[in-house]
Each structure stands twice: as C-alpha cells, then as structure tokens.
Amino acid sequence: MKIAVLGTGNVGSALGTGWAKAGHEVVFGSRDPSSPKALAVVAAAGENARAATVQQAVVGADAILLATPWPATEWLLGSLGNLSGKVIIDCINPLNETFSGLTHGHSISGAELVAAWAPGAHVVKAFNSVSARVMSDPNFDGQPATLFYCGDDTKAKQVVHQLATDLGFEAADAGPLVNARYLEPLAMLYIHLAIRQGWGSNTAFHVIKRDVKEPKQQ
Numbered sequence: 279m280k281i282a283v284l285g286t287g288n289v290g291s292a293l294g295t296g297w298a299k300a301g302h303e304v305v306f307g308s309r310d311p312s313s314p315k316a317l318a319v320v321a322a323a324g325e326n327a328r329a330a331t332v333q334q335a336v337v338g339a340d341a342i343l344l345a346t347p348w349p350a351t352e353w354l355l356g357s358l359g360n361l362s363g364k365v366i367i368d369c370i371n372p373l374n375e376t377f378s379g380l381t382h383g384h385s386i387s388g389a390e391l392v393a394a395w396a397p398g399a400h401v402v403k404a405f406n407s408v409s410a411r412v413m414s415d416p417n418f419d420g421q422p423a424t425l426f427y428c429g430d431d432t433k434a435k436q437v438v439h440q441l442a443t444d445l446g447f448e449a450a451d452a453g454p455l456v457n458a459r460y461l462e463p464l465a466m467l468y469i470h471l472a473i474r475q476g477w478g479s480n481t482a483f484h485v486i487k488r489d490v491k492e493p494k495q496q
C-alpha cells in the first residue's frame with residue numbers, strides 16, 4: 279500500500295517507520311522535505327520511505343495519515359486539493375493550548391470536522407489514544423495494545439484495521455465516525471494517566487473479554 283504520512287514528528291515518524299518496515303511504500307509529507315529532521319526520519323524508516331511536500335505526498339496515496347497539530351488541520355486539508363474517495367486516518371486530538379482539555383467534544387468531534395473539511399474523503403479516527411512510543415512497539419509481554427478506530431466507510435475501516443494489525447496492534451472497530459466523540463476524550467484520559475499521573479508513555483489500553491454466553495435480551 280502507498281501511504282502518505284503528513285508530519286515528521288513523534289507520531290509520523292513512529293507510524294511511518296513501522297509501515298515502511300512492514301513493506302508499505304511510505305511518503306512522508308513535510309513542510310520542508312529536505313530539512314535535516316525530515317531526512318533523518320526517512321533514513322530511520324529505511325528503503326521503502328522517502329520525503330516530499332505534503333501536496334506531493336498525497337498524490338496516488340491509498341491512505342493519508344494526518345500526524346500534524348490540531349490548529350494546522352483545516353488549513354492543511356484545504357491545501358491538499360480534492361481528497362474525495364481517499365482514506366484519511368485521523369490521529370489528531372483537538373487539544374487546547376495547554377493540552378489540558380479538548381477544544382471540541384460531546385456535540386462534535388475533531389474527526390467530524392476533518393470529514394467536513396475534506397468533502398467525500400473516507401475519514402477513520404485511529405491511533406489517537408495510544409502514545410507514539412506504543413505505536414513503535416504495541417507488544418506488552420506478548421499482549422498487544424488495543425487500537426480503537428471508528429469511521430463510516432467499511433472499506434476504509436478495513437484498510438486501517440490491516441495497517442494497525444501490521445504494526446502488531448489488536449485492532450478494535452469502535453463503530454461510526456460519530457464515536458470519535460468518545461475516542462477523543464479517551465485520549466484525554468490517556469494523557470491524564472500517562473503524563474499527569476506519571477504512568478509514562480509505555481502505557482496502553484487493552485480490552486479483555488470473557489467467552490461466556492450472554493442471556494438473551496428481552
């Protein structure tokens with residue numbers, strides 16, 4: 279698969295490197311693709327990776343990862359031209375300036391705004407409630423971290439499910455895109471535990487289930 283990874287920061291480099299090492303063709307879209315930072319990210323990701331401008335990176339991409347800051351999102355999407363039919367993976371949390379809360383929630387999510395700013399694109403919310411460190415290694419002593427995703431297009435969700443599985447996550451379909459209203463606050467809980475409570479970034483959510491027959495609902 280050809281994946282455009284927009285942003286060469288913590289998340290872009292972690293996911294782009296993982297996908298390149300899993301055999302995908304990764305194009306890192308950067309504001310400055312010849313910067314030492316972008317070149318170092320490409321070098322670490324290996325032979326399946328290269329860097330380009332964000333506008334070049336999305337050309338012919340099967341999936342586009344947005345790994346950029348929330349305040350840049352509307353402008354960034356507006357600069358990419360027609361994204362109709364494209365799979366957009368949105369890991370962005372609409373954080374306020376102090377990272378202490380969300381600028382949107384309850385009645386609208388960042389992911390729904392992304393969908394509005396990229397008309398016709400198939401937006402999937404994913405990778406927003408795990409740390410970049412866990413993205414690089416989702417294996418906890420043989421137990422995979424759970425990766426929640428939600429979206430309205432079945433094929434786009436299958437793409438994200440596969441890309442998460444390729445990295446070693448247990449991918450979990452969390453329903454339609456409107457459920458990003460729950461996944462984005464979940465990231466705030468993660469930030470609280472990992473940063474404010476000091477659990478650290480080697481922390482992840484993991485869902486456990488029991489194989490028990492449920493009584494039929496009346």
Ligand SMILES: NC(=O)c1ccc[n+]([C@@H]2O[C@H](COP(=O)([O-])OP(=O)(O)OC[C@H]3O[C@@H](n4cnc5c(N)ncnc54)[C@H](OP(=O)(O)O)[C@@H]3O)[C@@H](O)[C@H]2O)c1
Nearest residue numbers: 285286287288289308309345346347350370371406409410
């Ligand atoms: N860090 C985490 O553990 C984590 C976990 C889950 C979700 N997220 C979400 O993932 C997104 C990226 O987080 P991150 O930690 O990777 O951030 P980061 O390290 O600051 O990287 C963001 C990258 O976006 C690019 N960019 C494009 N427009 C920008 C602008 N106006 N200002 C600054 N950078 C701009 C930059 O790459 P170029 O210089 O190459 O353009 C930059 O390196 C955020 O929205 C965050 O909410 C983060």
